[in-house]
Amino acid sequence: MTVRVRFAPSPTGFMHLGNARTALFNWLFARHHGGEFVLRIEDTDRTRHTEAAVQVIYDTLKWMGLDWDGPVLRQSERIDIYHQVAEKLIAEGKAYRCVCTKEELEAKKAAMKDTAHHACYDGTCRDKNLGPDCGPHVVRFRMPKEGVSMFDDMVQGHIEKNYADLDDFIMVRTDGMPTYQFAVVVDDLALKITHVIRGCDHIDNTHDQIALYKALGAEPPKFGHAPRILGLSKRKGSPSVEYYREAFGLLPQGLNNYIARLGWSHGDDEIFTMDELVKAFDITGVNQANGNFDEDKLKWVNEQQIHITSADVLADHVIPIFASRGVNVEKGEFLNKLLEMMRERAHNLNEIVDQSMFVFKAPESYDEKSVKKNFNADTENLLNEFADKLEASSTWDNDSIDKAIKDVIEPRELKLGKLAQPIRIALVGIAQSPGIHETIWFVGKDECIRRLRAAAKYAASIQAQA
RNA sequence: GUCCUCGUCGUCUAGAGGCCCAGGACAGAGGCCUUUCACGCCUCCGACGCGAGUUCGAAUCUCGCCGAGGACACCA
Numbered sequence: 175m176t177v178r179v180r181f182a183p184s185p186t187g188f189m190h191l192g193n194a195r196t197a198l199f200n201w202l203f204a205r206h207h208g209g210e211f212v213l214r215i216e217d218t219d220r221t222r223h224t225e226a227a228v229q230v231i232y233d234t235l236k237w238m239g240l241d242w243d244g245p246v247l248r249q250s251e252r253i254d255i256y257h258q259v260a261e262k263l264i265a266e267g268k269a270y271r272c273v274c275t276k277e278e279l280e281a282k283k284a285a286m287k288d289t290a291h292h293a294c295y296d297g298t299c300r301d302k303n304l305g306p307d308c309g310p311h312v313v314r315f316r317m318p319k320e321g322v323s324m325f326d327d328m329v330q331g332h333i334e335k336n337y338a339d340l341d342d343f344i345m346v347r348t349d350g351m352p353t354y355q356f357a358v359v360v361d362d363l364a365l366k367i368t369h370v371i372r373g374c375d376h377i378d379n380t381h382d383q384i385a386l387y388k389a390l391g392a393e394p395p396k397f398g399h400a401p402r403i404l405g406l407s408k409r410k411g412s413p414s415v416e417y418y419r420e421a422f423g424l425l426p427q428g429l430n431n432y433i434a435r436l437g438w439s440h441g442d443d444e445i446f447t448m449d450e451l452v453k454a455f456d457i458t459g460v461n462q463a464n465g466n467f468d469e470d471k472l473k474w475v476n477e478q479q480i481h482i483t484s485a486d487v488l489a490d491h492v493i494p495i496f497a498s499r500g501v502n503v504e505k506g507e508f509l510n511k512l513l514e515m516m517r518e519r520a521h522n523l524n525e526i527v528d529q530s531m532f533v534f535k536a537p538e539s540y541d542e543k544s545v546k547k548n549f550n551a552d553t554e555n556l557l558n559e560f561a562d563k564l565e566a567s568s569t570w571d572n573d574s575i576d577k578a579i580k581d582v583i584e585p586r587e588l589k590l591g592k593l594a595q596p597i598r599i600a601l602v603g604i605a606q607s608p609g610i611h612e613t614i615w616f617v618g619k620d621e622c623i624r625r626l627r628a629a630a631k632y633a634a635s636i637q638a639q640a
Numbered sequence: 641g642u643c644c645u646c647g648u649c650g651u652c653u654a655g656a657g658g659c660c661c662a663g664g665a666c667a668g669a670g671g672c673c674u675u676u677c678a679c680g681c682c683u684c685c686g687a688c689g690c691g692a693g694u695u696c697g698a699a700u701c702u703c704g705c706c707g708a709g710g711a712c713a714c715c716a
Contacts, residue, residue, distance in 0.1 A: 184716050216716060276714065294642095294712090312714055330645065339643050339712090347714040354716045378644055378711040401646080402709065432652095435665090439653055442664040461653080464709055468651050471666045481679085519678045529678090544676090591675040598676065606677035 177209025178368045181235075181242070182358070184216040185227035188414035189234040191467070192373060192403045195433045199400055200371050201240040202434070202455040212365055213242040216358075217250045218351050234415050238426050239448060247365065249357050256352035259360050259390070260313045260345055268389040269345060271311045272299035295342045313346035315356075315386060323381040328398035328457045330374065335381050343382050355379060359386040367395050371457065374399035374464075398457045401437045405466040418472070423522030425483060425491060428476025435475070436465045445478045477521045485510035488517060488526070495527045501534045512616060515608055529607075533616045536625055537603025540632060544605035548595040553633040556582065556593060557600055561626040570619045575611050600629030 181197040183189070204211035215231065217223040235242065263269035274295075282296060295314070304311065317340045324334035345356035352360070362370065377399050387394040406413035418424055431446050438461060440446075440454040480488070489505050492513065496503045503509055512530055520526040563578035583593050594610040601622065607613045614622055 182716090186716090219715060279714095327645095333644075335644065341712075344714055349714075351714085353714070358716090373710095374645065375710050376716095381644090399645085404709075405651090436652065442654060444652090444665055463646055465653090466651060468666070471652060474666055477679095518680090521678085525678095548676090589675075594675045604677085608676095608678085610675060 175368060177204055177207040178212065178366055179204050179209065179371060180212045180214050180362065180365060180367050181240075182214040182216050182361075183231050184219070185223040185231060187224070187227040188230060188416060191406055191413050191415060191418065191433065194234065194238065194415050194429070195403065195436070196372055196400065197235060197240055198238065198430055198433055199438070199455075199457075199460070202451055203369065203371060203457060204243075205452045206455050209368075210243040211240070212244055212247070212367075214247040214361060214365070215249065216354065217248060218354065218357055223250075230416075237419070238415070238430060247361060249352070249361065252357075252361070253351065255364070256346065256357055256360055257350070260352075260356070263315070263345075263389060264313065266389075267316065269313055269315050270300060270302070271304040271306070271308055272314045272342075272344075273304065273308055273311045274298050294339075297342065300342060310348050312344045312348055314342040315345055315382070315389070317342050317382075317385060323384060325380060325384055325394070325397060327377070327380075328369070328371075328396055329401075329460045330377065330399050330462055333377060333380075335378070337385075340381055340385070355382050356386070359383050359390070362395060363387070363390065363392055369396045369398065369457075371398045371400060374401055398460065400460050401462060401464040403436060403467050404464050405468075413467075422469075422473060422476060423495070423524030423526075424472075424476050425479050425488075425523060427483070428472070428479040428522075431479055432472045432475040436467070437461050445475065445482070447482070473521060480517050480520065480522070480526070483517065485513040485517070488513045488523075491523055492526055495523055496530075496534075499527060499531070501531070503534065515612055515616075519608065532602040532607065532613070536621070536628070537601070539603060540599055540629070541604035544595070544599050545636070548599060548605055549633050549636065551637055553596050554630045554637065557596055557626045557630040557633065560593065560597065561623045561630070564614075564619060564623055564626075570615070572611050572615065575614050579610070596629070596633075597626070600626050 179200040181200050183193055183197070201211045203209070213231075213235070215223075215228055217228070260269060264271065272295075279295070299314070300316065318337045321337050322334050323337055323340065324332065327333050343355050344353050346352055380397055380399075384394045415429065418429065422428075427448060430448065430451065434446065434451055434455065435444065438455065438459050440459055443454065446454065486505075489509050493503055493505070493509075512533060513526065516526045516530055520529060560578060560582045563581050564575075567574045567578055579590070579593060582588075583590060590610075595605045597610060598605045598607045598613065601607070601613055601617050617625065
């Protein structure tokens with residue numbers, strides 16, 4: 175049997191992190207087992223969905239690198255099918271029409287508060303055998319009254335619930351639209367879904383759905399309910415993929431890796447490429463207990479992924495961020511060289527860009543603390559002399575830069591730091607940067623000399639003031 | 641309120657009766673490396689929710705308690 179799983183989000187306008195993980199788990203499960211991963215859009219709630227919201231789903235999955243198989247199923251396009259199935263179940267006595275209004279039901283519920291089993295529909299219309307001309311009505315599922323509903327969850331193990339605690343849930347609403355509970359089963363059946371992997375907030379729904387499968391004479395798929403991700407604070411903005419991607423400078427694999435390890439594990443392994451995840455992932459490794467989202471660990475995992483990602487791939491992710499900072503950079507050898515250096519030290523993509531800015535832009539000001547600590551009466555001469563040495567050199571590589579540095583510090587018997595720090599301030603604006611040779615090299619000879627002279631002038635001006 | 645599920649360091653987790661006076665990772669503390677800032681490396685801190693059983697032996701099995709999350713919508 176070929177494994178077929180699905181991801182079935184409703185278009186809410188953003189991809190919640192929990193949803194993203196459900197998508198990832200399903201995708202990994204499919205790829206691991208050589209099966210198929212299909213996408214279904216649950217847009218039966220007319221009032222809420224927009225096309226832009228559907229596009230967010232596509233974009234997010236693509237960014238995460240989760241490709242889906244076959245056409246995308248839209249529930250809104252399958253209304254007739256749901257009606258056919260509902261009619262069939264009514265005809266077989268497995269479902270029935272109900273004319274109880276929402277208001278009536280709410281009143282009954284309120285009256286039954288504090289009594290046992292008040293949550294269940296009282297069955298007013300269960301045996302009325304109402305026909306299609308009974309006026310505005312819903313269609314309810316006729317749930318068995320006795321016995322125990324049970325299934326073996328791939329993650330949570332054996333789960334059971336008394337039918338007495340299950341409701342005659344609504345399949346078709348008054349407006350003719352199917353409810354989630356109903357559409358899911360009809361669609362999963364149509365798509366020949368073999369395994370349903372979703373959040374454990376669906377555990378209780380599963381009993382309803384299995385009852386439906388049975389009423390339809392069909393074999394239910396296997397279910398696996400993954401734990402929830404707790405601690406996604408809404409105060410920090412919408413806990414969506416988009417938000418974390420931008421705020422944390424995330425690489426897709428940084429997110430994927432972190433999210434996969436939250437609620438799933440493979441021994442002591444922490445860092446996975448996508449191929450490694452596909453190889454290692456299986457539903458048996460998924461945890462039962464809910465997990466807490468931890469920003470620090472996400473940051474760390476993302477950082478580790480940046481360390482092992484090729485400069486070429488990094489370039490694709492970093493170029494748009496440069497653009498958003500008003501700097502146009504092009505793919506190529508120079509950028510790759512820069513990224514190879516930056517990826518070793520940066521914590522995230524935003525930092526790579528921010529800390530690379532000096533390569534493309536001269537400092538607009540000098541960091542006060544850095545200047546205070548590293549500039550003195552000698553700085554003007556030191557910087558100018560170093561600029562002279564660079565100017566005199568005919569080549570531009572590590573050796574020539576190194577020679578220029580030594581030619582300045584050796585006669586004066588200075589330690590490297592005494593020259594390197596003022597140079598950093600001159601080139602970057604602050605006394606923090608990559609190795610001094612690289613910093614100089616990336617700025618380029620002419621620009622370097624220009625910045626050194628400008629900083630020398632500045633050093634002179636503050637000396638004059640003092 | 642009713643029902644369902646879960647419970648190992650602050651956090652993510654390893655652990656499927658002896659390998660565990662519990663291992664790894666993040667965070668925290670300290671140190672090393674070093675021309676700066678980072679990276680990296682090393683050390684330390686730190687948990688089996690509680691109580692009964694079962695067993696020669698329990699983090700691992702059973703029960704109770706407590707705690708956490710979820711479902712109870714003509715939302716998905």
